[in-house]
Each structure stands twice: as C-alpha cells, then as structure tokens.
Amino acid sequence: MPDDRPSTDADLETIGGIETIGALGEQAVLARILPRLQPGDSALLGAGDDAAVIAAPDGRFVVTCDMMVHGPDFRLAWSTPFELGWKAAATNLTDVAAMGARPTALVVAIAAPPNLAVAVLEGIADGLREGLASLAPGAGVVGGDLSASSVLTITVTAFGDLEGRSAVTRSGARVGDVLAHAGVRGDAAQGLRLLFAEGVDASGEPDPERAAALRARHPRLIAAQLAPEPPVGAGVAAAEAGATAMLDVSDGLARDARRLAEASGVGLDFDGAALGADVRLALAGAEDHGLLATFPAGAPVPAPFEVIGRVVEDAGELRVDGAPIAADGWDPYSGWDGRAG
C-alpha cells in the first residue's frame, strides 16, 4: 500500500548496522540476497518472474508452511541471522519429511523493518542455503517476497516429492505397531530453558553477551534450540520401510504423540527406559523436530529411528510403561508474553 506521507523511522525497531534495507530499496536488497541462494535441482524457473515453476515428477507435490516471528519464535539477541535461516529451513524440511517426501524447494517471505541491516537478511539467506545443503541436498530456494513490517517475520513454504509413494499421514497407526522416534529428545527445550534462565539481563530481557557465554558452556543444547539438525532424510527412509503413520515432533513428544493417537484412533504406550533419564523432559520438550513414526510389528525399523514404545488400544490415550499420562506442550498464543526484547 503506497503511502504519500513523508517517511519517518518512528516506531521502528532499530536492530543496528549501517547499510539498511530501507536505504537500499527492494531491488538492491534482492540483488544482495539472491546470489546467496541456489534454486535447487527441481526449479524449472526460479526467482525473477511473477511465479516460479517447480518439477513435480510424480504428478503430486507435498506442501507445508511455517512462520517465525521475532518475539514469540526467536530473538535476535540470541539467534544469529544464519541460525534463523537455518532453523526456518530445518523446521519446514522436517514437516515435508514427516509425510515421507523428499524436500525439493522452498519459497521464503520476509517482512522486515526498513532500518534493519541488510547484513541480517544476508545472514538469513546464508543459513537457508547451508541448512538446505546439509539437511536436504538438491533442494533450493525458488522464490519469495520482501515486505516491510515493524516485526521481523519469516514465512517459509516448503515442497516435497513423494517419488511415487503414498503420503505417510498421522492416521495410519494400527494396534500392535511399534512406535519409533528419530532425533534428539528434550535438547531444544533444555537449550531454551537455559536461554531464559541465564541468557537474559537483570530485567529479564534477552542479552547477547550472556547468550554467547551460554553457547560456550552448553554448545549442544543451545544449538539444538537455535539451529536444530532434524533427521530430514529419515522421513523417506521411514516411508520406504513401510511406516504406517508419522509426524514431526515440534510441540513436544507427548502433545504430538497424542495427535497421532487421536488421528489413528489408537493408544500409545511409551517404554520409559527408552526415553532416557528424564522422561518428563523427553515427553514435554518442544521444538526438537524429531520424527515420530509407527512401523508394522516385526518390520525392520530404519536408522536413525529408535523403538520407544508400541501402539495399543484405548483411542487417544498416552501411557508410559502402561500408566496413563497427561499431554503437555506449547500453544503459540498462550505461550507468549507479548515481548520481543
């Protein structure tokens, strides 16, 4: 929406840097970002036209979409721009993988304050590129959008190819199947707990220097939160092994397991010993972005999946070693205090 009124920086969040995106303008910013990205093997026509064209060789494509908003979803005082791009790629790629699909491409829409340093967008682009190269080789960024907003907001839409297979949904688990998980359990939540406890200043605001000190002391847990490495390739492996149901564990193992149980009309009984020393953390910790899947009993469970339980009757019920448990997880509206500091 064009605005005839004189420009002012009032009310905009200043994040620093000399070369701002507002001073450069949209075309110059795109010229700085696009060379950092690869369109990938599936792009028949990449960025630069009204729309991109992507190959969908089996006549279908998988699509998922996820927004990351400064404040509730990330803080620039904690995450580097590279980590933001990496995480935006990783979380969406995992959703594609959870359908049993091979990721092919992303489109990325970013809304940013005009006084944001262009280096932040360059860092996000670098993180997207490297996240794709590491987690889904061959997939690329085929297009996107740049908008202005007082709140840095990143929306990624990701695509995948089912390569002729059926999609693996949440609803196919059958009583007697084994329950298996690929990825870390609780690390991302531990990292976040550390950031909120020790990565803040005296007033509780995220603090870059304290976060840097935390990284040095707890590199694995902080990285699990800020730049997760989900087992994207395990999605196709699970589908090829005959997985009956699968989903991405983003809101906590218990909450997401209950979704699978409800969609399939079954119960799930976790093996407490398989969940590690802190069962509650493994069940409640959000944002690990592992894959939870069910496989027919007796079928080989592909690496890196580990068997953590079995599918039982009692539709929608969750149990640990036979004892019922309550769900626990993260809601985007009730879980955010409105702060972006």
Add this chain to the structure above:
Amino acid sequence: MPDDRPSTDADLETIGGIETIGALGEQAVLARILPRLQPGDSALLGAGDDAAVIAAPDGRFVVTCDMMVHGPDFRLAWSTPFELGWKAAATNLTDVAAMGARPTALVVAIAAPPNLAVAVLEGIADGLREGLASLAPGAGVVGGDLSASSVLTITVTAFGDLEGRSAVTRSGARVGDVLAHAGVRGDAAQGLRLLFAEGVDASGEPDPERAAALRARHPRLIAAQLAPEPPVGAGVAAAEAGATAMLDVSDGLARDARRLAEASGVGLDFDGAALGADVRLALAGAEDHGLLATFPAGAPVPAPFEVIGRVVEDAGELRVDGAPIAADGWDPYSGWDGRAG
C-alpha cells in the same frame, strides 16, 4: 518458542472483540476457521497433517508468495477482514495467472496478536473462500499456519497448473508484438489517494467512519483498492492465444512495463489515447493487479485484453506515442512511513 514467563497483554495492539484467539488457543481457532474454507479440486490431502498433498497433473507446478502486513499493506480501520482475505487471494491468484497458469490452491500463514478477535480471522477466511470462488473456481485453501505477532501479517503462497503449456515469462516479448492490458488502470491508486486524503481523522490516522462515508461516495474506487477483482481467468486465455510475455501489474503500469521491457530486451511504446483521460494515473497507479501481455502482431488478442501499445526497439525504454517517459511506482521500504494506525 515457549516462554516460561507469565503472560501479559502489554505492547499488544488491541483490535477489539470479546472472543480473542489467545483465549481460545490454536486448536480451537483452527476449528473455527477451517470449516469456512474449501480445500478445492486439486487437494489430494488437505489441512490437518504435517503437510498437504496437491495434484500437479502435468508434472510441474507454478508457485508464488506474497505477504500483507498491517501498516504498510493494509489498515483494519479501512479494510474489513473479508476484504483482507479477498485481497490476499486476489493478488496471489493474479501472479499465478500472469504465468499463464490455472490457479489450483493456496496455503495461508497468519500471525496475529493474541488479543485479536477470532471474528477477524473468520472474516479473513470468508474473504479467502469467496475470493477463490469468484476469481478461481475450483481452487481452495489446502493448509497454513497460525502464529502470534504484535502485527497482523498474512502470507499467502499460491499454486497453479500450466496444463501442459509453457510458462509465459517476462522475457519473451519481441519487436513488433502488440502490447495489451487486462483490468482497470489507476482505480486502486485513486481509491488509496481518497483514503489517505479523506479516510483519516484530524491527526492523519485512518478512521473507520470516514472510510465508510468514502465507500458510499466512491464505491468503485474504494473497492478497487480494498477488494480488487483482477482478471485472473485472462491469464490462461492469454497463454492459449500465444502471449509472448506477461506479468502482473502490481507496482504501476510504467514500473512493471519497464520490468517486462528489460527482461525481454525491448522497448514499449504506449498508445496515449488507449490509456484513458489521465495517462499519468494509468501509468503510475499501483495495485490494480491487471495483466500486461504481449502478443504476436496479427494474432487475435483475447478479451478482456485491450491493445495499449506495441513492442519497439531501444531495450528497456518506455514511450508514450513515441516520447520517452520515466518510470514511477512503489517500493515497500521507501513507500512506508512506519505507521500502522
């Protein structure tokens, strides 16, 4: 990102209403919105899993993405929620059409303040549904994401089917082609000018009552800005008629024509008489979301396209009746004053 701290509404923009999305929570909000949407004819698997599955019968799909942010892109004091949904659909469908593709599906990501009335999201959903039904029958909403943000932000990603045809890009115009346009020229800009001039209170802030009065006096111009009806079906018609190049006119006819001219390495000479009484308005007015296309000389130009000029030499040059003109249009960073009032 979960946050252990107690919840507060500080810093959140209050938009009104009793039943807020924060009070309802994500699942209940989805249960209110999803029944208002149709997945459409191309959805093989719709919302409710980690990803949707969409048909791509010709082995490719077209994809485009556009963000709308409260402040620079719309104001709730001027637009109804229904209009926001309609416009979000319309602008993205036009980008799909501009490739010569038939729109098949959308995914919609919305970030909203927890104290936003759920009725606003319901209205957006209704506008998306009706915009699709009117502009691209058979296309639907296959999925999306809900996030929290202090700034209402809508990201739509749209898909289309080329039905075996080549994509119509910006780069295929040839000297001697005719230049044609489908859609209104300048109406959206006139509507916006009226809103900024007369739809504001004494301090310059958007005012709902003044905007309502404007609607009564100038229904066509205000609707062109707030709920445009772009000629989406004309995109396929142009491709079938052999269009050599095409793009969506979102930033103004002159600015977008220059993009086509530069991509094709040609010049464009507008016929001043064909542009109407106010040539400058027709060339500069943004957000009309018409389609600009070139057709081989002598080929029939399909309705509702009107011939408005011809393709000439002089790469990248724009002329009106042979006289050079400067480009003019809208940049998202330099064109916004940072206000969202």
